[in-house]
Amino acid sequence: MVDIKQIRENPQLFKDGARAKKFDVNIDDLLAIDSTLLNVKKKLQDLTTEKNRLGKEIPRLAETEKQKALKILGELKTLEAELNDKIKELQPQFDALMLEVPQPPSPEVPFGEDDTQNVELRRWGAIRQFDFEYKDHIQLGTALNLIDVERGVKLAGTRNYFLKGDGALLHRAVLQFALDFMIQKGYTPMVVPLLMRDEAMRGTGYYPGAEEQTYRMERDELNLVGTAEVPLTAYHSGELLTEEMLPAKFVAMSSCFRREAGAAGKDTYGLYRIHQFDKVEQVIIGENDEAKSIAYHQEILANSEAVMQALNLPYRVVNVCTGDLGRGQVQKFDVETWMPSRKGFGETHSASRFYEFQARRMNLRYKTAGRQNLFCHTLNNTVIASPRVLIPILELYQNADGSVTIPQALRPYMNNREKIEAQ
RNA sequence: GGAGAGGUGGCCGAGCGGCUGAAGGCAACGGUUUGCUAAACCGUCGUACGGGUAAAAACCCGUACCCCGGGUUCGAAUCCCGGCCUCUCCGCCA
Numbered sequence: 001m002v003d004i005k006q007i008r009e010n011p012q013l014f015k016d017g018a019r020a021k022k023f024d025v026n027i028d029d030l031l032a033i034d035s036t037l038l039n040v041k042k043k044l045q046d047l048t049t050e051k052n053r054l055g056k057e058i059p060r061l062a063e064t065e066k067q068k069a070l071k072i073l074g075e076l077k078t079l080e081a082e083l084n085d086k087i088k089e090l091q092p093q094f095d096a097l098m099l100e101v102p103q104p105p106s107p108e109v110p111f112g113e114d115d116t117q118n119v120e121l122r123r124w125g126a127i128r129q130f131d132f133e134y135k136d137h138i139q140l141g142t143a144l145n146l147i148d149v150e151r152g153v154k155l156a157g158t159r160n161y162f163l164k165g166d167g168a169l170l171h172r173a174v175l176q177f178a179l180d181f182m183i184q185k186g187y188t189p190m191v192v193p194l195l196m197r198d199e200a201m202r203g204t205g206y207y208p209g210a211e212e213q214t215y216r217m218e219r220d221e222l223n224l225v226g227t228a229e230v231p232l233t234a235y236h237s238g239e240l241l242t243e244e245m246l247p248a249k250f251v252a253m254s255s256c257f258r259r260e261a262g263a264a265g266k267d268t269y270g271l272y273r274i275h276q277f278d279k280v281e282q283v284i285i286g287e288n289d290e291a292k293s294i295a296y297h298q299e300i301l302a303n304s305e306a307v308m309q310a311l312n313l314p315y316r317v318v319n320v321c322t323g324d325l326g327r328g329q330v331q332k333f334d335v336e337t338w339m340p341s342r343k344g345f346g347e348t349h350s351a352s353r354f355y356e357f358q359a360r361r362m363n364l365r366y367k368t369a370g371r372q373n374l375f376c377h378t379l380n381n382t383v384i385a386s387p388r389v390l391i392p393i394l395e396l397y398q399n400a401d402g403s404v405t406i407p408q409a410l411r412p413y414m415n416n417r418e419k420i421e422a423q
Numbered sequence: 424g425g426a427g428a429g430g431u432g433g434c435c436g437a438g439c440g441g442c443u444g445a446a447g448g449c450a451a452c453g454g455u456u457u458g459c460u461a462a463a464c465c466g467u468c469g470u471a472c473g474g475g476u477a478a479a480a481a482c483c484c485g486u487a488c489c490c491c492g493g494g495u496u497c498g499a500a501u502c503c504c505g506g507c508c509u510c511u512c513c514g515c516c517a
Contacts, residue, residue, distance in 0.1 A: 044486085052485095240433055
């Protein structure tokens with residue numbers, strides 16, 4: 001959520017921001033409701049002042065005076081009810097609109113329509129040239145008995161899969177490696193609940209908007225998270241932290257669930273777009289300071305790059321353009337990893353910073369040394385998501401004989417083996 | 424699932440329908456003392472919104488807020504109803 005005062009002062013900034021991000025929200029309507037609401041509230045306040053004043057006199061008045069005062073109070077009460085009705089009508093409209101207003105993007109963000117207009121910032125690693133006919137991850141996974149999509153679909157429908165044998169081990173290895181890496185960087189490891197109340201979904205900015213993308217336990221009014229970002233970011237929601245607690249750095253490994261509604265027919269092959277996967281996620285809850293936020297953003301991006309470099313996977317970093325930004329994001333860097341079967345880079349990481357956007361929604365604040373209460377800044381990024389990252393690992397580490405070399409960094413997690421071979 | 428208890432400020436915890444924005448304690452902040460730290464003592468110390476003076480810091484006035492929403496009342500933290508949440512005991516289960 002953004003600050004209504006800032007909208008009042010500079011509505012154009014928010015109009016432009018919404019348009020660039022391709023969100024449809026009527027700032028003029030919002031401001032009109034805001035000013036009416038403000039006006040009604042002021043009237044109500046004046047009226048209440050008068051009511052309170054009169055009420056306090058009552059016990060001290062003589063009988064006739066008292067009756068007179070009571071009569072006036074009665075009239076004031078009818079007026080008060082009218083004003084209250086007006087507020088009850090407008091306040092929900094105001095609140096709903098406020099949840100819709102996007103955070104304006106940083107000036108660093110390139111203007112663009114969609115992900116094709118994201119701007120590449122840098123590349124790392126050499127893209128492997130094959131001197132034999134390479135297989136894609138499904139072919140490899142089937143031949144080596146690592147992946148079973150057919151039975152996943154039989155039991156759970158499309159976009160489901162089993163990982164099996166070394167496939168299951170490789171999946172665990174890459175996640176554990178990433179988690180250990182982050183712990184060593186000083187991030188606090190967390191095991192988090194995956195069924196979240198609507199409040200947490202709203203607080204992180206997923207609701208309203210991502211309801212269709214979310215599996216929901218209707219009976220219990222709980223939502224299966226699409227990322228550990230939700231529990232980690234909302235962990236301190238509603239709290240007043242002290243400045244010494246910041247920055248709070250968390251890392252969690254969790255399963256993630258996504259309905260992929262609206263993606264029908266897209267990326268239907270393989271393990272790229274699936275309903276359930278596991279992810280190690282990093283979250284920073286920081287001070288209300290843009291320079292610090294930007295530094296943290298670089299930090300979480302560097303963490304993910306370090307993991308990819310340790311795995312020796314070629315990737316590029318893109319500066320995500322305005323049209324591809326979420327409602328709350330100020331700026332987002334995606335890490336895209338080379339995937340031979342896609343003949344291109346596929347998104348494997350997404351590093352976002354939000355400034356106060358999420359913290360405002362969840363009332364996440366801290367007290368400064370100067371004893372001022374400020375909203376925190378929040379950021380998050382993928383550390384590793386699997387099985388998506390198994391795509392480049394399997395495909396890039398494959399050998400002409402059909403075996404797959406285990407990346408050096410993962411060998412300690414795979415009983416120090418060097419290769420995955422057909423049994 | 425059955426029975427009961429409870430939700431008050433950063434935290435703990437009192438609270439008679441008007442004198443309570445809320446006792447007391449802890450924490451925090453400022454100061455005195457002290458070679459330093461600690462202790463002791465004195466003082467300050469909720470949030471949001473609106474209005475006023477102001478460049479700002481700050482200050483003043485008002486309103487709201489003691490889980491949420493309704494109600495009773497001239498007046499509600501306090502009484503009534505509904506909801507949400509937490510805890511304890513029993514049962515069941517991992």
